[in-house]
Amino acid sequence: MTEIFDCSADGFAPHDLKCEYLVIGSGCGGGTAARVLAEAGKDVILLEEGGDFLGPARLTQRDTPMYDQLYVDRGGRTNKDRTINILSGRVLGGGGVINASDVVPIHDSTWEFWQKHHGWKDFSPTAMAPYKAKALLDLSANRIEEKQINRNNQILRQGVEKLGWRGEVMLHNRLNCQGLGSCLIGCPAGAKQNPRMVSINKALAAGARVFVRARALQIRDATTDKKRVEVQTLDAKGYHPTNRFAIDARTVIVAANPVGTVALLRNSHLGNRQLGQRVSLQPQVPCVALMPDRVNAFDGIPQAYALTEFERHDAEVGLTGFRVESIFGTPGVLGSLVSAPGAQGKALMAQLDHIAAALVLVPDQPVGEIKVNSGRPEVDYTLTAEWKTRARQAVRSAARAYFAAGAKMVVVPAAPPVLIHSEAELAKIDALTFDPVTISLISAHQQGGARLGPDESTSACDLNGQVWGTRGVFVCDGSVFPSTSSSHTMTPIITMAHALTDRLLQRVGQPN
Numbered sequence: 415m416t417e418i419f420d421c422s423a424d425g426f427a428p429h430d431l432k433c434e435y436l437v438i439g440s441g442c443g444g445g446t447a448a449r450v451l452a453e454a455g456k457d458v459i460l461l462e463e464g465g466d467f468l469g470p471a472r473l474t475q476r477d478t479p480m481y482d483q484l485y486v487d488r489g490g491r492t493n494k495d496r497t498i499n500i501l502s503g504r505v506l507g508g509g510g511v512i513n514a515s516d517v518v519p520i521h522d523s524t525w526e527f528w529q530k531h532h533g534w535k536d537f538s539p540t541a542m543a544p545y546k547a548k549a550l551l552d553l554s555a556n557r558i559e560e561k562q563i564n565r566n567n568q569i570l571r572q573g574v575e576k577l578g579w580r581g582e583v584m585l586h587n588r589l590n591c592q593g594l595g596s597c598l599i600g601c602p603a604g605a606k607q608n609p610r611m612v613s614i615n616k617a618l619a620a621g622a623r624v625f626v627r628a629r630a631l632q633i634r635d636a637t638t639d640k641k642r643v644e645v646q647t648l649d650a651k652g653y654h655p656t657n658r659f660a661i662d663a664r665t666v667i668v669a670a671n672p673v674g675t676v677a678l679l680r681n682s683h684l685g686n687r688q689l690g691q692r693v694s695l696q697p698q699v700p701c702v703a704l705m706p707d708r709v710n711a712f713d714g715i716p717q718a719y720a721l722t723e724f725e726r727h728d729a730e731v732g733l734t735g736f737r738v739e740s741i742f743g744t745p746g747v748l749g750s751l752v753s754a755p756g757a758q759g760k761a762l763m764a765q766l767d768h769i770a771a772a773l774v775l776v777p778d779q780p781v782g783e784i785k786v787n788s789g790r791p792e793v794d795y796t797l798t799a800e801w802k803t804r805a806r807q808a809v810r811s812a813a814r815a816y817f818a819a820g821a822k823m824v825v826v827p828a829a830p831p832v833l834i835h836s837e838a839e840l841a842k843i844d845a846l847t848f849d850p851v852t853i854s855l856i857s858a859h860q861q862g863g864a865r866l867g868p869d870e871s872t873s874a875c876d877l878n879g880q881v882w883g884t885r886g887v888f889v890c891d892g893s894v895f896p897s898t899s900s901s902h903t904m905t906p907i908i909t910m911a912h913a914l915t916d917r918l919l920q921r922v923g924q925p926n
């Protein structure tokens with residue numbers, strides 16, 4: 415097995431690095447692409463800006479060091495008006511290392527929507543079925559067992575079932591899960607079958623060279639067969655630049671998550687006017703319930719059950735409606751969500767073991783834009799009135815489910831917090847404006863910004879993922895979707911990465 419090169423090591427300065435395929439970003443998209451290409455016998459280098467975190471010695475279950483090391487901008491990135499906290503991974507394996515491990519594939523109607531309305535002619539549900547199967551295999555997708563559904567998730571399920579609504583126990587990508595509950599800051603038990611555990615190990619076994627603490631700065635000569643990528647090495651913590659080197663590659667695959675991908679392409683003076691456009695953040699609203707009995711929501715798998723009654727799949731409009739999913743983080747994260755001030759906040763936190771929590775997932779239209787100013791990305795995204803209306807309905811449904819399960823109070827962590835003591839007070843939710851500074855929404859599923867399409871005037875990449883105007887620079891991550899792909903993005907991105915890499919290997923219409 416080839417080793418992982420840590421570019422933060424003293425004196426690390428490689429010379430004359432060359433490869434056939436250079437993959438930038440090691441998450442669901444990049445990790446999968448690197449592995450498929452390496453297993454096909456190609457000469458592959460995989461670059462990752464984050465470090466390699468594996469096992470309990472490095473994944474310490476401590477909020478501060480883990481957010482510092484595993485998340486982009488320490489988990490502090492926001493959109494321009496600061497309404498939405500944009501979370502994504504910055505570690506070997508990317509977001510799969512810190513995600514909630516739910517496996518939700520792309521619905522057939524979404525493929526049909528993209529075929530009909532976005533010119534994705536070859537991407538029918540039937541054509542994509544083998545790639546979905548590969549993704550599910552990579553993830554060892556399996557249903558969460560009944561005994562693994564903790565009290566937090568059971569409470570939501572109880573409420574949903576009492577109301578006669580539809581819900582589901584989700585598929586996940588854990589094997590031998592020990593129920594430690596720290597999934598969002600990494601799994602020290604190695605239970606998650608994420609890109610770090612699966613595709614990167616397989617890529618290494620097939621001979622790929624993997625570099626960590628290596629940030630791609632710029633892609634040059636993008637229309638030639640010898641592209642040169644400038645790389646910045648970083649120190650052991652990943653915050654200070656140390657050295658620089660270059661890699662020559664025939665083909666470059668960018669998979670740095672929408673914000674990173676658009677930033678790298680723009681900083682390389684690549685991409686047309688469509689690059690950065692039509693970004694979906696899929697904002698999620700937190701919702702907290704105070705229960706009469708102990709919940710101990712921090713114990714066990716955080717996200718196992720979803721209320722799906724109101725999710726809508728439609729080949730004419732794509733994914734709409736909403737779903738509600740139980741979730742829990744570490745006490746520090748919950749403390750930041752329980753936004754009641756002073757004594758009220760203290761009283762709520764003192765009852766942490768009685769708190770149940772959920773996120774309402776409200777798929778959005780791709781109304782955002784990623785801009786790059788002086789090299790730095792900025793996400794311009796304004797919530798639409800239509801989204802706000804659906805989000806209020808979603809919060810109302812979550813609150814109704816909690817009251818049906820016996821909640822004493824439901825709190826929407828806004829400023830000021832919305833405290834609802836019974837069904838009779840549900841109208842308080844109508845007062846939620848979602849205005850800047852009144853709420854902190856969460857985005858874990860950024861998509862778009864480099865969408866594929868048949869026509870250069872309406873897309874950033876062709877249907878093979880090749881950036882228009884380049885010869886051999888491809889995008890292979892969630893940026894390529896023309897609208898929100900699913901309620902969760904890990905499985906869609908792995909599916910798409912298999913499909914795009916296969917097209918690359920078959921050289922469907924490729925000049926190189």
Ligand SMILES: Cc1cc2nc3c(=O)[nH]c(=O)nc-3n(C[C@H](O)[C@H](O)[C@H](O)COP(=O)(O)OP(=O)(O)OC[C@H]3O[C@@H](n4cnc5c(N)ncnc54)[C@H](O)[C@@H]3O)c2cc1C
Pocket residue numbers: 438439440441442443444445461462463464501502503504505506507508509510512513514515516517518598628629630631669670671672674675678717857858859860891892893902903904905907
């Ligand atoms: C908290 C959280 C919970 C989630 N829960 C779920 C879930 O339960 N189920 C689900 O399906 N999805 C979930 N997701 C979403 C899912 O994990 C992501 O959509 C997915 O990991 C994105 O894959 P990607 O390959 O596009 O990008 P990423 O996984 O983000 O990988 C991109 C990588 O590129 C690196 N990079 C960026 N720029 C550069 C550069 N210039 N040079 C070198 N490297 C660079 C980054 O450091 C990063 O590691 C969650 C996400 C988060 C943040």
Ligand code: SF4
Pocket residue numbers: 515588590591592593594595596597600601602603604605606714715716
């Ligand atoms: S709940 Fe399971 S997957 Fe999550 S951190 Fe714990 S052992 Fe790992």
